[in-house]
Amino acid sequence: MSNAMTLRTSNQPWYKERWPWLLMAGPAVVIVAGVVTTWLAVVSNDGLVTDDYYKQGLAVNQTLKRDHQASSLGLHGDVMRSGLNLRLLLRAEGDAGLPSTISLKLAHPTRAGQDQLIELTSDGQGLYTGKLSTDVTGRWLVSIEDPAGQWRLQGDWLADSEEPLRLTARANK
Incomplete structure (x- = not known):
């Protein structure tokens, strides 16, 4: 077949x-x-989630008060970087006294484990210096404030940029 x-x-x-x-x-x-x-x-660390979000929400008014205080003092500054060394040139309108130390906080937008808190010391005439603990690249949120926590300046920083970062008061936001 x-x-x-x-x-x-x-x-x-x-x-x-x-x-x-x-x-x-x-x-x-x-x-x-x-x-x-x-x-x-x-x-992995999820830096976007915070465990004290309620407490942070309550602190919003205090944060805005610090921004308004910086604006009323006419504060503005420029952050410059050379390797791990940081320099801050801080200027104020009028006779606002500048502190002998300033806290600079670098916050990574998504990785809280990489954040750095640097204490900058005064070299006189509004010039402050400090040192990074590790090298940084990419985008960072920068915040400087006085030791008493009365005012604050903020800015977004591209660490790879050659240009200095201009910090201004965000009182109107």
Whole structure:
């Protein structure tokens, strides 16, 4: 019978065939990806979430008060960087006294573990110097304030830029 269909059979075991392995590859890749994603979620630091958000919300009025105080004093400053060394030139309108030390906070927008708090000391005539603990690259949120916490200046800084960062009071925002 020439019209009869013949079934071709192989005497090989299933694990020597390629189709079962090809069909199992997709679910195996998904399982490995799920394990890697779970590991990354557990190990990585989520700097966007804060555990004291309510307390931070209550402090908004105090923060705005510091910005208004900096604006009323006419404060503005320029931050310059050379390697790990930082220099701040701070100017005030009128006879506002400048403190002997200033706190400069570098906050990474998404990685709180990389934030730095640098104490800048006065060299006289509104010039302050300090040193970074580690090298920084990319975008940073910069905030300087006096030791008493009466005023604050802020700005967004591209650490790789050659231009100095101009810090101004954000009292109108």
